[in-house]
Amino acid sequence: MTPPPAAPGRSFNASIPGADDLIRLHLSESPYGASKTALQAAERELGRVNVYPDPERQELIHALAEHWDVTPEHIAVANGSDELVLATSLTFGDRGRPGLVTEGTFPGYRTCLEMTGRGCTSVPLSGTAIDTEGFAALLPEHGIGYLCNPHNPSGAAHTREELAALVEASGRSGVPLVFDEAYMEFAGPDVPQARELLEEGAPVVALRTFSKAYGLAALRIGYAVGQPALITALRQTLRSLPFSVNRLGQAAAVSALGDRDFLDGVRRSNAERRSWFTAELDRRGRGHLPSMTNFVAVAARDCALAQDRLAADFGILVRNAGLFGFPGYIRTSLGTQEDLVRFLDALDEIEKNP
Numbered sequence: 001m002t003p004p005p006a007a008p009g010r011s012f013n014a015s016i017p018g019a020d021d022l023i024r025l026h027l028s029e030s031p032y033g034a035s036k037t038a039l040q041a042a043e044r045e046l047g048r049v050n051v052y053p054d055p056e057r058q059e060l061i062h063a064l065a066e067h068w069d070v071t072p073e074h075i076a077v078a079n080g081s082d083e084l085v086l087a088t089s090l091t092f093g094d095r096g097r098p099g100l101v102t103e104g105t106f107p108g109y110r111t112c113l114e115m116t117g118r119g120c121t122s123v124p125l126s127g128t129a130i131d132t133e134g135f136a137a138l139l140p141e142h143g144i145g146y147l148c149n150p151h152n153p154s155g156a157a158h159t160r161e162e163l164a165a166l167v168e169a170s171g172r173s174g175v176p177l178v179f180d181e182a183y184m185e186f187a188g189p190d191v192p193q194a195r196e197l198l199e200e201g202a203p204v205v206a207l208r209t210f211s212k213a214y215g216l217a218a219l220r221i222g223y224a225v226g227q228p229a230l231i232t233a234l235r236q237t238l239r240s241l242p243f244s245v246n247r248l249g250q251a252a253a254v255s256a257l258g259d260r261d262f263l264d265g266v267r268r269s270n271a272e273r274r275s276w277f278t279a280e281l282d283r284r285g286r287g288h289l290p291s292m293t294n295f296v297a298v299a300a301r302d303c304a305l306a307q308d309r310l311a312a313d314f315g316i317l318v319r320n321a322g323l324f325g326f327p328g329y330i331r332t333s334l335g336t337q338e339d340l341v342r343f344l345d346a347l348d349e350i351e352k353n354p
């Protein structure tokens, strides 16, 4: 094992030497692998690596439309939901107005809004909660809004009433609203999905990914499901990079959608791991935020120091949530039980001997 050099405050996506051999709890990756049939589908495509992928992503779009019980005009597919954050930022709403985000959220929204020259306003958190009322009130003055549900890095989710009020604000003002639902598969039936509100006709899209619950992060498949007028515009932008969604990923994603048993197993295992882990945190007297996802924000004393020492001395990669708005918390993926015990033991050790 090659420990990475300590690099205080290193950025979220920093490339870390030897990271594949370390305990990876920093990127909300799945410890459950991927569906066997999805992997077989990807493997079959290895025999055609000299052939470009379908630029229109037809088969996957149709499979997703069937999965969501919508027409294909409601779906766009891209190279991870990252690419959709950029493409929505390039495409939606009045580009002369800034985007609206919340403080303490996935940093990609701000990065893309700034990169596309729109700039952004962030609504302050109310404690560790998202101020949805403040967000809905400010939305009409903006060109586009981004919300993460369930939320990264806190793990919290919006209530049905909050979601309805946000969609209503978007419908009334005509300002497009993007709900990033990267972690929705883990959330359970009580957490409301933007999909339920599509009938309302508001300019809303939800972003989903095959990187998390489906365990296909390396194949880079994300998609948007939402209002057809927005999806048409989004697809037009995505056509500027016609081959960005590779053959292996398209084939694996189609197959993964058909393997419901695998996804159900991942959901069940993640929920069990989450219950065990939060009970273990309680047993150790360590604070945490309630999570609806496959990661947990764990209280720690000096998170910058802890992140760096966990990496340098213990080979454990986690994320200092203070770097994206939640000071006092370290975000860990719900990895294997063994890795989580190592993480907690190491954190205790670091706090005993800082």
Ligand code: PMP
Pocket (backbone or CB within 6 Å): 027, 028, 079, 080, 081, 082, 083, 106, 108, 148, 152, 180, 182, 208, 209, 210, 211, 217, 220, 221, 222
């Ligand atoms: N949105 C959120 C909230 C995320 O946490 C991530 C990745 N960690 C992404 C989008 C991007 O996911 P991907 O590009 O792998 O689909």
